Amino acid sequence: MGPARRLLPPSSSLPAIRSLNDQPESFILSALSDLYSLYCPLPTSLAFQTNSAPKDPPVAADSGYASDNDEDTGECEQGFELRDDPYERAFAERWLTSFLGRVEELTCFESEDSQQYAIDKASCVLASFFCEEGEENIEDTEITRDYRFTLNLGSGGVKEHGENTKSETITVQLTDGLAGRDNTDHTDVGLQSWGAAFIFTELMCAAPACLNITKDALGSAPRIIELGAGTGLVGIALGKILPPLGVPTSTIIATDFHPTVLANLEANIIKNFAAQRDSPSPSIRVARLDWQTPDLSSPLDKQADVLVATDVIYDPEHAVWLRDCAARMLKPGGIFWLMLTVRTTGKFEGISNTVRASFNGHDGLRNPQGCVLTILDEKRFARPSGIGRGDESEYRLFRIGWAS
Ligand SMILES: C[S@@+](CC[C@H](N)C(=O)[O-])C[C@H]1O[C@@H](n2cnc3c(N)ncnc32)[C@H](O)[C@@H]1O
Known part of the structure; x- marks a missing residue:
């Protein structure tokens, strides 16, 4: 390893955002790596992959679940003055925010992995600013984005023979709660939205009938419970698509167990439905549910027509806990949609196999009608470009229900 490179002020070293596509990938990754070295001397962080080798973008980034490993602080001993310069910091923050806002459109990255690596690096530095700054800056620094989905309203959500189907744009506004994150808490992964939630939401909107999200299947007032809702993308999207699909008065309960995640979830729900008070809208609310020790008192005391959970x-232990919860919470005839993210590296290796092992062949979970909770169907989805993290190799959607 050579001597540490002298770090330059962000204001004089970062390339102009508008010229990013003119720069080689290596230059951008190197600039991000310098920012990381300057601002992230943290022992732990939101980093999902904190190796600072820009020439070596990861093939599979660590997803960040419980990233409690010691990080390499590398060049972080230098640059104290720069790091404390408020002008440079504000410049870096603006640059990173603009970068993350445009990164999906940039054509300068040679591979999806290097683009993902750049996103991870930039998010990590930005998040480190927010974590250090304390409460008073949180409102200014939270990242809120509008996500748009095209809801297919025609012929049950399936286009046939090129026929024009009616569609409608659904917008979900989500704040990732990373800004207010306690940097020592590795269990608050639900402060950001994960790839599986986007894939499931895309599918719900593109082909609602394939997920039985129709008036015929659900009736006019279904009860839907999301498990491990995180930022709430799936539940909020459901709340927006059900009325146009002819299901005006559903009850949706988005659950999670982590206090900060629950607070962020609640804020996201309020933000998305505040303007719709006067129009037909579902009842959507938040409740605490820990799969390990489920408290099924009100509002979780009634069984659901649909359970949904992504990533x-x-x-x-998760699959067994979720199976036991589902067995208590799912009505006879109900469906549990479980979208699994397959990660084949590191500590996640093999965990995707626990779903089949837990749900199938478990005779102990019979309901009063004598039916067993079983995987009825499984579909696989490749990771689409621009969605999910580098270590997410594919997604599996399980349709789980009661079988005799
Ligand atoms: C990877 S995140 C996925 C969040 C969201 N479903 C998504 O796809 O974006 C996993 C979620 O499960 C929640 N979770 C983890 N363990 C849990 C438990 N024992 N009980 C309830 N929720 C849990 C986390 O708080 C987090 O919100």
Whole structure:
């Protein structure tokens, strides 16, 4: 390893955002790596992959679940003066925010992995600013984005023979709660939205009938419970698509167990439905539910027509806990949609297999009608470009229900 490179002020070294596509990928990754070295001497961080080798973008980035490993602080001993310069810091913050806002459109990256690496690096530095700054700056620094989905309203959500189907744009506004994150808490992964939630939401909007999200299947007032809702993308999107699909008065309960995640979830729900008070809208609310020790008192005391959960299996015990919850919470005839994210590296290796092992062949979970909770169907989805993290190799959607 050679001597540490002298770090330059961000204001004089970062390339102009508008000229990013004219720069080689290596230059951008190197600039991000310098920012990281300057501002992230943290032992732990939101980093999902904190190796600072710009020439070596990761093939598979660590997803960041419980990233409690010691990080390499590398060049972080230098640059104290620069780091404390408020002008440079504000410049870097503006640059990173603009960068993240445009990164999906940039054509300068040679591969999806290097683009993802750049996103991770930039997010990590930006998040470190917010974590250090304390409460008073949180409102200014939270990242809120509008996500748009095209809801297919025609012929049950399936286009046939090029026929023009009616569609409608659904917008979900989400704040990732990373800004207010306690940097020592590795269990608050629900402060950001994960790839599986986007894929599931895209599918719900593109082909609602394929997920039985129709008036015929659900009736006019279904009860839907989301498990491990995180930022709430799936539940909020459901609340927006059900009325136009002819299901005006559903009850949606978005659940999670982490206090900060629950607070962020609640704020996201309020933001998305505040303007719709006068129009037909579902009842959507937040409730605490820990799969390990589920408290099924009100509002979780009634069984659901639909349970839904995305990217909730990342510990060997999760599938069993979720199975036991689902067995208590799902009505006879109900469906549990479970979207699993497959990660084949590191500590997540093999965890995707725990779903089949837990749900199938478990005779103990019979309901009063004598039916067993079983995986009825499984579909696989490749990771689309621009969605999900580098270590997410594919997604599996399980349709789980009661079988005799
Ligand atoms: C990877 S995040 C996925 C969040 C969201 N479903 C998504 O796809 O963006 C996993 C979520 O499960 C929640 N979770 C983890 N363990 C839990 C438990 N024992 N009980 C309830 N929720 C849990 C986390 O708080 C987090 O919100």
